[in-house]
Amino acid sequence: MTSIVEAKDLRVHFSTSGGAETVKAVDGVSFAMNRGETFGVIGESGSGKSTLGRAVVCLLKPTAGAIRLDDADPYALSGAAFRKNRRDYQIVFQDPNAALNPRMRIRDSVREPLDILGEGTRAERNARAVAVLDRVGLRAEFAERYPHELSGGQKQRVNIARVLTLRPKLVVCDEVVAALDVSIQADMLNLFADLQREFGLTYLFITHDLGVVSHISDRVAVMYLGKFMEMGGADDIAERPLHPYTEALLSAEPVPLPSHLRSGQRIVLQGEIPSPISPPSGCRFRTRCPFAEDICASSEPEWRELEPGRYVACHFAGQVTKGRKS
Ligand SMILES: Nc1ncnc2c1ncn2[C@@H]1O[C@H](COP(=O)(O)OP(=O)(O)OP(=O)(O)O)[C@@H](O)[C@H]1O
Ligand code: SF4
Ligand SMILES: [Mg+2]
Structure with missing residues (x-):
């Protein structure tokens, strides 16, 4: 079976300072996602996670490398096929307000993507919007409200x-619980898991929170300065990191991790992530790696x-993780 997403040496660079500098936000990433899985991407702020997520949904065009969605190059498709793919x-997104128009009722905001596609009658689209709202735990009365009358969750x-x-195949969840109160994060993660089963969704789940990523993901990729450092099964990565950056993230994790997931020797990440304009030569983690x-x-x-x-x-x-150097 083909992968739902396949990236080969994917690069997304941004030109800044009037073209004088290049931010290498994603700088050579390769992976394939299986249908129905949750693929977590974790890394510190500025590592390129959101840029990668936007490239996967074609909001950003790759500078180099290739992305295939459903075994097709989306940029080789005709206009109509490209829109279908989108x-x-x-x-x-992380910000609950990002996609909501404060002057639109909730039902109208939920119906809007269907209005744009012009599917069915307005009454049918309204009914679908209200049914989906009900499915995510918002009763009919919420449909008549405005965004300011709702909590963040x-x-x-x-x-x-x-x-x-829109009945998508894949949803990129970019820090979707990060802005929410810790007390409701677990409920939201459970909702995501239920919806995945019910709708057969595939998730690309972006987070800087190891607790969140290991709770929800089948596989995890650890990203640093535009590149993947490590990728594997979520439990394997958490229990037995093979890359010093993963181990450092695990030991720096502020959310209490079960003790069996903590590495024996505590390695806390030192210093700031370097600039993606001029990443370090060789291994880009070397300026912060205790084993360089x-x-x-x-x-x-x-x-x-x-x-x-x-x-x-x-x-x-x-050879070096778990505080041992052989
Ligand atoms: N449109 C843009 N123009 C220039 N630089 C950008 C642009 N978007 C992102 N960047 C830069 O690319 C790098 C990666 O950004 P990105 O938002 O993908 O990181 P992230 O891992 O999602 O971080 P965070 O955890 O803070 O959300 C950062 O250095 C950021 O400043
Ligand atoms: S600096 Fe060297 S030891 Fe450290 S992660 Fe990079 S390659 Fe591995
Ligand atoms: Mg981000």
Whole structure:
């Protein structure tokens, strides 16, 4: 079976300072997503997660490399086929207000994507909007309200309803619970899991919170400065990190992790993430890596499959993590 998303050496660069500088937000990422899975992407602020998510739903065109959606190059499709493809790949953002017009009633906001497509009668579109709102836990009375009359969590449910009316195949969830009160985050994650089962959705789940990513994901990719450092099964990554950056993220995790998921020796991330305009030579994590050696500056580690399904980019992958250096 073909993958729902396949990225090969994907790059998304931004030109800044009037073209004088190039921000390499995504700088050579390869992965494939399976239908129905939740693929988590984790990394610090500025690592390129949102840029990657936007590239997957064709809101940003790759600078280089390739992206295939449903085994087709979306940029080789005709206008109508491209729009059909866009409809199948949707995104929900961190800010619950981002996609909601404050002057529109909730029902109208949820119906809007269908209005644009002109599907069915207005009454049918209204009925679908209200049915989807009900499915995400918002009773009919909420349909008549305005965004300011809803809590952050309720608004985020509206945003999910908005994309579900389109019956997408894949939803990029970009920090969808980060702005919400911790007390309702678990409810929201459970809602995402229920909707996935019911609608057969595939998720690209972006977060900087390891607790969230391991709760919901089947597989996880760890991103740093535009590249993946490590990728594998969510439990494997959390229990046995093979890359020093993953281990540092695990030990720096502020949300209490079960003790068996914590590495023996606490390594807290030092310093700031370098600029994606001029990333360090060789391994881009080397300026913060406690295990860096000369080779790390002179040679970029290969992205290799160290164990079946387990990819890592580190010269000393698996040898240095868990505080041991062999
Ligand atoms: N439109 C743009 N123009 C120029 N630079 C950009 C643009 N969008 C993102 N960047 C830069 O690209 C890098 C990656 O940004 P991105 O938003 O993808 O990171 P992120 O991992 O989502 O971070 P966060 O966790 O803070 O959301 C950052 O250095 C950011 O400043
Ligand atoms: S390649 Fe070197 S600098 Fe990079 S993570 Fe591995 S040990 Fe650290
Ligand atoms: Mg982001």
